[in-house]
Amino acid sequence: MRNTLTDEALMLSVRDGDVGQLGVLFERYHGMLFDFFCRMLGNRTAADDLVQDVFFRILKYRKTYRDDSHFTTWMFHIARNARFDHFKKHRAEVLFPEEGFDLPGRGPFPSQQFEKEQETVMLQRAMQKLPDEKRELLILARYKELKYEQIADLLGVDVGTVKVRVHRAVKELREIFLKLSGEKASCNVKKSETSLRII
Amino acid sequence: MQCEEVRNQFTDYLSESLAEPVRSEIQQHLIACESCRNEAQDLKDIWARLDSIPAETPDTAGMRARFNVMLDAYRQGMDHAPVSTWWGSVNSWIAGFWPKQPALQFALTATLVLIAVVAGRHYPTVVPPPAPVTQGAGIEVTQLRQEVRDMSQMVALALMQQQSASERLKGVSWSNQIEQPDTEILNALLDALMHDDNTNVRLAAVDALKKFGERQIVRKGVLQALQKKDAPLVQVALIDYVVERQDKESVDTLRQISQDADVNENVRKHAEWGLENLR
Numbered sequence: 001m002r003n004t005l006t007d008e009a010l011m012l013s014v015r016d017g018d019v020g021q022l023g024v025l026f027e028r029y030h031g032m033l034f035d036f037f038c039r040m041l042g043n044r045t046a047a048d049d050l051v052q053d054v055f056f057r058i059l060k061y062r063k064t065y066r067d068d069s070h071f072t073t074w075m076f077h078i079a080r081n082a083r084f085d086h087f088k089k090h091r092a093e094v095l096f097p098e099e100g101f102d103l104p105g106r107g108p109f110p111s112q113q114f115e116k117e118q119e120t121v122m123l124q125r126a127m128q129k130l131p132d133e134k135r136e137l138l139i140l141a142r143y144k145e146l147k148y149e150q151i152a153d154l155l156g157v158d159v160g161t162v163k164v165r166v167h168r169a170v171k172e173l174r175e176i177f178l179k180l181s182g183e184k185a186s187c188n189v190k191k192s193e194t195s196l197r198i199i
Numbered sequence: 200m201q202c203e204e205v206r207n208q209f210t211d212y213l214s215e216s217l218a219e220p221v222r223s224e225i226q227q228h229l230i231a232c233e234s235c236r237n238e239a240q241d242l243k244d245i246w247a248r249l250d251s252i253p254a255e256t257p258d259t260a261g262m263r264a265r266f267n268v269m270l271d272a273y274r275q276g277m278d279h280a281p282v283s284t285w286w287g288s289v290n291s292w293i294a295g296f297w298p299k300q301p302a303l304q305f306a307l308t309a310t311l312v313l314i315a316v317v318a319g320r321h322y323p324t325v326v327p328p329p330a331p332v333t334q335g336a337g338i339e340v341t342q343l344r345q346e347v348r349d350m351s352q353m354v355a356l357a358l359m360q361q362q363s364a365s366e367r368l369k370g371v372s373w374s375n376q377i378e379q380p381d382t383e384i385l386n387a388l389l390d391a392l393m394h395d396d397n398t399n400v401r402l403a404a405v406d407a408l409k410k411f412g413e414r415q416i417v418r419k420g421v422l423q424a425l426q427k428k429d430a431p432l433v434q435v436a437l438i439d440y441v442v443e444r445q446d447k448e449s450v451d452t453l454r455q456i457s458q459d460a461d462v463n464e465n466v467r468k469h470a471e472w473g474l475e476n477l478r
Contacts, residue, residue, distance in 0.1 A: 017277075019270065019273060019274060019277070020270070020274075022270065023266075023267075023270065026263070026266050027263075030257060030259070030262055030263075030266070031256070031257055031259070034255060034257035034262070035254045035255050035257075038255035039252075039255070044255065045364055045365060045397070045399065046365065047255070047257075048257070048258070048261075048262060048364065049363045049364060049365055051257070051262060052262070052265055052266065052269060052362065052363070053363075055266055055269070056269055056273075059269075059270075059273050090365075116251070119248070119251070120251045120252060123248055123249065123251065123252060124252055127252070138249070141214070142246070142249050143249075143254070148210070162210075163207070163210040163211070164207075164210075166210045166213075167206070167209050167210050167242075170210075170213065170242050170245060170246060171242065173245055174241055174242065174244075174245040177245060177248075
């Protein structure tokens with residue numbers, strides 16, 4: 001039977017000792033957290049470990065959950081701390097592949113489809129090149145659908161600041177995306193010039 | 200509305216969360232101001248394109264299993280939580296100083312052992328042992344080596360039992376540093392090869408076992424792993440392993456794999472290749 005209790009009610013039960021209720025919250029949010037960590041780190045194994053770490057920390061710090069806390073904001077607060085600790089521990093690791101996200105080889109497909117997929121790859125690379133805090137902000141605002149008020153609470157700033165930062169992040173993402181697309185286009189021109197010379 | 204004011208509202212404009220009458224005012228401004236209109240269009244375009252990056256799907260079954268193990272362990276811990284005593288307080292006070300990471304624990308223990316040895320040499324007891332100095336030093340060095348080896352093994356074993364796949368990977372790599380591992384380490388590596396739910400850990404275990412391929416227990420374990428239908432990557436690595444070691448005992452198993460229609464086609468072909476190279 002589907003549990004209809006709110007996240008906050010479930011977390012209050014967990015806080016008061018009914019830790020089994022965390023299973024319901026795990027079912028609701030493990031996918032969201034996994035996607036968040038994948039988009040931040042580009043590494044599925046690390047994302048898997050971090051999701052487990054977040055739920056472990058929720059248990060460990062359950063008594064600090066306040067009656068008036070919004071559960072997802074509190075959970076993302078823990079998730080950000082888990083990611084910072086992971087970053088400190090694995091500073092030397094390059095998580096995103098340098099030339100990653102090239103699409104796997106496959107049969108012929110319409111050129112329009114190909115162009116669209118190339119654009120997606122370029123956009124993923126542009127996201128990787130964004131500074132960490134801007135990438136995180138865009139992921140939270142765009143993919144996790146957190147309200148600006150929640151993000152402001154999470155980052156400890158006011159809502160106006162969040163809006164300004166999101167605006168700047170989208171602008172910077174666009175600039176990087178255009179730059180990468182330009183490089184790709186000039187690279188393709190060079191390739192075709194070379195092949196013409198060979199012919 | 201001025202351009203500055205309009206641009207301050209762009210974030211809400213992107214997420215379509217503007218309320219009336221601000222929304223209409225901004226639309227009016229965008230019709231009249233080309234510069235703002237272009238910027239709004241550019242931002243909206245990239246915002247919409249972000250939809251094309253697909254979400255990552257987790258391995259829900261695996262994650263749920265790990266979560267349940269963690270939750271059960273936590274519940275057991277709650278049930279057996281000791282009543283706080285002065286002895287418990289002293290213990291937890293000491294635990295606060297003790298590092299949590301196995302590598303640091305190892306380093307600290309090794310340092311303490313070294314300090315003890317140096318201190319022991321500088322402050323001899325009232326009745327010194329009559330053994331010759333050179334022989335005594337030799338014995339101490341041998342004992343120290345043995346202790347370091349035992350600790351390396353302990354660290355490797357502790358890491359291989361961790362919940363986190365990356366910690367287990369570290370444990371497998373750590374075992375590579377041990378020259379003469381005992382059966383416990385080999386069993387842990389074979390256990391990782393057979394039962395670890397992470398493919399990378401199983402692959403690392405295959406590599407780590409290569410060094411000890413002449414040991415009977417390893418040969419048997421690898422053959423068992425080869426008979427188990429594992430992920431294609433692991434099966435290919437195991438076939439390479441037996442070919443590299445020219446392990447003739449695995450010929451029958453390779454033949455079975457090469458003829459088994461249920462096995463991945465690439466693995467079947469690799470098994471045929473293995474058979475040719477084992478003859």
